[in-house]
Amino acid sequence: MTENRQDEVVVVSFDELTDLLERIFIRHGVSAPNAAILARNCAACQRDGSHSHGIFRIPGYVSTLNSGWVDGAAVPVVDDTGGAYIRVDAKNGFTQPAFFAARDLLVDRVKEHGIGLLAIRRSHHFSALWPDVEPFAEEGLVALAFVNSMTCVVPHGGTRPLYGTNPIAFAAPRKDEPPFVFDLATSAIANGDVQIAAREGRLLPEGMGVDKDGKPTRDPKEILNGGALLAFGGHKGSTFALMVEILAAALTGGFFSGEFDWSEFKGAQTPKTGQLFIVIDPERGGNGVFRERVSEICALTVEAGQSRLPGDRRLLERQRSAREGIALSAADHAMLLSKLA
Numbered sequence: 483m484t485e486n487r488q489d490e491v492v493v494v495s496f497d498e499l500t501d502l503l504e505r506i507f508i509r510h511g512v513s514a515p516n517a518a519i520l521a522r523n524c525a526a527c528q529r530d531g532s533h534s535h536g537i538f539r540i541p542g543y544v545s546t547l548n549s550g551w552v553d554g555a556a557v558p559v560v561d562d563t564g565g566a567y568i569r570v571d572a573k574n575g576f577t578q579p580a581f582f583a584a585r586d587l588l589v590d591r592v593k594e595h596g597i598g599l600l601a602i603r604r605s606h607h608f609s610a611l612w613p614d615v616e617p618f619a620e621e622g623l624v625a626l627a628f629v630n631s632m633t634c635v636v637p638h639g640g641t642r643p644l645y646g647t648n649p650i651a652f653a654a655p656r657k658d659e660p661p662f663v664f665d666l667a668t669s670a671i672a673n674g675d676v677q678i679a680a681r682e683g684r685l686l687p688e689g690m691g692v693d694k695d696g697k698p699t700r701d702p703k704e705i706l707n708g709g710a711l712l713a714f715g716g717h718k719g720s721t722f723a724l725m726v727e728i729l730a731a732a733l734t735g736g737f738f739s740g741e742f743d744w745s746e747f748k749g750a751q752t753p754k755t756g757q758l759f760i761v762i763d764p765e766r767g768g769n770g771v772f773r774e775r776v777s778e779i780c781a782l783t784v785e786a787g788q789s790r791l792p793g794d795r796r797l798l799e800r801q802r803s804a805r806e807g808i809a810l811s812a813a814d815h816a817m818l819l820s821k822l823a
């Protein structure tokens with residue numbers, strides 16, 4: 483670890499950050515195996531520049547754990563019916579340990595049937611989705627993930643929030659290059675980015691949200707205090723958000739974004755919803771050239787003038803972190819250390 487007081491930055495390696503986060507999770511009641519999974523996930527977000535779901539989330543994880551809303555030591559229960567559809571009850575724990583409890587089984591089923599579904603319920607997802615899907619594509623599979631969150635998005639033309647920010651992530655392998663991965667909220671902006679803008683005193687771009695009276699606003703504080711977010715792309719994004727409610731909640735047995743009551747749990751921030759994975763073996767239909775075809779369409783996209791592909795920025799950040807370490811502001815580093823006390 484190197485400290486640079488002048489620039490008020492502390493540089494840590496991925497392993498150092500993971501270790502620190504693991505100790506924080508354990509300090510606040512997460513079991514050791516679950517802490518290892520959550521710490522790696524959160525450190526990966528920070529390393530890749532997914533700042534809305536990196537260490538920014540640690541105070542929220544801690545306040546949620548301390549509120550008793552989530553069980554950090556939950557042991558997920560896998561319900562294997564022997565087919566392509568696997569269900570997991572996260573037992574009111576975080577989603578990622580529930581995911582890892584069934585991940586290997588899911589890959590076996592995808593190899594057997596060509597497709598597999600993993601439906602997780604009674605789970606808390608507080609992170610980005612790309613860390614869940616990218617490794618499937620590194621193994622040659624195609625993966626889709628859907629998560630619903632807490633009510634803060636107004637349906638298109640509606641008058642009150644109903645949906646969560648409900649992200650969708652997708653990963654597909656490419657030939658001789660990292661997988662193509664996108665991961666996006668179906669809201670115009672992730673709630674985490676609204677919180678960061680509020681903290682930094684920045685206005686948002688136009689079209690992200692409304693105030694408590696339904697009037698458009700660029701002020702993140704007005705959106706967070708009684709206002710709401712809009713879906714991306716008008717009725718189209720709103721329909722995607724609705725689809726995510728159906729896939730991640732109705733299909734898994736989880737709650738819709740507005741269906742849980744956490745009012746008694748002061749400090750609770752993790753939505754208790756559901757997550758669905760659909761994983762496909764592309765060799766079943768890709769004529770043996772699936773990876774080449776994915777690379778081809780990605781290259782054509784750039785040739786057609788798109789400045790970059792989704793995932794490019796994140797991978798550049800990952801490379802920079804590997805070269806230079808992960809730079810944390812001294813204030814953020816102190817915040818992390820304070821969570822060990």
Ligand SMILES: NC(=O)C1=CN([C@@H]2O[C@H](COP(=O)(O)OP(=O)(O)OC[C@H]3O[C@@H](n4cnc5c(N)ncnc54)[C@H](OP(=O)(O)O)[C@@H]3O)[C@@H](O)[C@H]2O)C=CC1
Binds near residue numbers: 607611631651672796
């Ligand atoms: N757990 C939960 O309930 C929730 C989690 N989230 C998470 O929040 C994170 C941020 O979501 P969101 O704010 O929508 O993400 P962004 O809008 O920042 O990015 C969405 C996707 O678009 C890509 N992208 C961004 N700009 C461009 C561009 N100019 N050209 C091409 N591609 C581009 C990104 O790639 P790149 O990363 O390379 O920039 C990324 O794959 C996600 O990881 C999501 O999973 C969001 C909502 C709820």
Ligand SMILES: O=C(O)C1=NCCCC1
Binds near residue numbers: 608673
């Ligand atoms: O940024 C968001 O939007 C969310 N992230 C974590 C879970 C709640 C919503």
